Amino acid sequence: MKRLSILFLLLSFIATAQDNLSTQLSLEEYLGYVKKYHPVIKQAELITSTNEAKLLKARGSFDPKIEVDYDRKEFKGKDYYKKLNSTFKIPTWYGIELKGSYENNSGQYLNPEHNTPENGLYNVGISVSLAKNLFINKRIATLKQAKLYTQQGELEQQLLVNDILFEAINTYLNWLQYYQSYNVYKDYYTNADTRLKNIRKSFKAGDKPAIDTLEANINLKNRKLDLEKANIKYIKSKLELSNYLWIGNNIPMEIKEEIVPDVTTFSNIDTILNTSVTTLFDNEFENHPKLKLLELKKRNLEINKQLKVNNLLPKVDFQYNFLASKVDNFDAFSTANYKNSLQVSIPLFLRKSRGDLKLAKLKLQDIDFEIASTKVSLQNKITATEQEITSYKKQNDILKNLVNDYNTIVKSEERKFSLGESSIFLINYREVKLIESKLKEIKNEYEYAKTKGKLVKLLGKLNSL
Structure with missing residues (x-):
């Protein structure tokens, strides 16, 4: 299958950013491609078409x-x-x-x-x-159920699209996370390389001992190893993202190296996902597509029960x-x-008809239990997700302060080293803690944005983005 580059689809963006060395692919643009071209999204549309065909078939009985x-x-x-x-x-219509x-x-x-x-x-x-068969018979029941299947198909399509978009969003956020992590390691690899060169110059001038050059060289190798690990994770995340990018006629796309994620995504996630108001669920709980789907299934079973009651009549x-x-x-x-x-x-004796009716009643009881448990489960998941979001927000504030503090300590240690009052070991140690804090901050931002997407998924509203 021919593989095309997404670069050709973003020519308009390149034209407006000619001074940039790379082209950004925003989450909104990415979701636009997913919703328009992804095969599973198109496959979801077949659910409604299939149920409409079943409805037409049922009407043929009349x-x-x-x-x-x-x-x-x-x-x-x-x-x-x-x-x-x-x-x-x-x-x-009747018998x-x-x-x-x-x-x-x-x-x-x-x-x-x-x-x-x-x-x-x-x-x-x-x-x-x-x-x-006067007021209800198999022909009437089939038509009524076919009408319900058409409505069920629309809701099933919504839920399927909702799941696909959630996975697509997570994949994009994962790509962004590893992109930022890679840049962190890249920056500190550059710092380690520059520090080694400066220490070598100082050693040749007689200002620093030889052991410092060895310490700096070991640190550079560690940074290079970390950078390579981060790079392979970034490459894998980019390939995973390509799974969701297609164009017409089911042709997959491949992201070129020049394409990078939008680094402002984490800070703008509320605007992108429309999650600034998290109480929306309380007002539209009964309209949740999953609950509406279960209610339609219950109505379907009620029709089946009516048909079984009908079979008791002479x-x-x-x-x-x-x-x-x-x-x-x-x-x-x-x-x-x-x-x-x-x-x-x-x-x-009507044993067959009475047995069928009893089974129909049991199925109705079963769907009632499922509806009740689903309502409670959704409510608890929504509450838990909102608590997660609040916690990640607090953690993010703490991590930002930690990064600032560690950054200050590293700069202070470097000044002391230049004055001969510190050692390369202490600088490297402080820098390791700074890198860990930055990576934790990136990871926390990823989890925060992912949880925001999870909230919208639980609301069943990702397909309306």
Whole structure:
């Protein structure tokens, strides 16, 4: 499969940033590509289309129907019989069916009950279920359930898109985290290299002992090792990000080295994810897509229960047809000429129907328990996530102060070293603590932004970004 570079899709951004050595890919731009081109997002759209097709199929049960039955037998020159029966049926919502038909039968050996006038026999009538299948039957239940499936499909699509966007956001934030970590190691590798060069000059001038050059050289190697580890993590995170970047016709994209994340993402995460108001969930709890989906499933099971109750009723089917030999006008049909039938069927023990009904009731109880537990679970997860956000915010303030303090200590130690009052060992030690604090700060910012995304995911609103 042809692999294209995202660089070509960002030409407009490059044009406006020609003085920059690299091009930023913001989280908003990235999510725009994901929502528009990602195959799983497109796959989610098929859920709704599939359920709409099922609804169309269910409605087909109520389509009018034309039937023609022609049967003829001729043997050794004898016309045994000719039978023609054409019927037009119109199913209705309840257990009623309208029917009109035309019969024209003849023949030497025709069963007398099939005899018709010379010009045929017309009949118009009605078929109705007087007990079982009158107000609910499998045809009606299927259509009602298909309508619910269409609504369920829309909610399932929302939830699937919500999950994909959450994973995509986490991948971007992970890429940003490792990018910033890589830059931290890169800066301090440069510092270590510069420090080694200065100490070597001082050693040659007789101002510093040889052991300091060895100490500085060891520190440089450690920084180089840390930088290489950070680099491979950054490369892997970039490749993971590429999994979510596609263009039309299902063509994957590859991020070139020049593309970097937007370093202001962490500080702007509230604006990007619309999470400045975290009490939104309290006002729209009942409209959560997961809860609405469960409610629709419950309604589906209620329809199934109605159908099972219907099966407990006796089967009483009645048909009545007006007969006429010609149909010049509707008055041709008279109550004096008719054909009717009555069919009655009553199971004695109803064990199968009662068993089905009991199972339907148990499924309803099960969905009620699931709805109740889901509500509590969502509420607790929302509360826990909000507490996490508050905690990460406090940790971030502490870490910023720590970074500033360690930075001050490192600079102070370097001044003392230049005056001969400190050692390269103490500088390296202080610097290690400063690097650890900066990495902790980056990690905390990542967790803070990730938790913000988790909150929006729990709200079921990532797909509305």
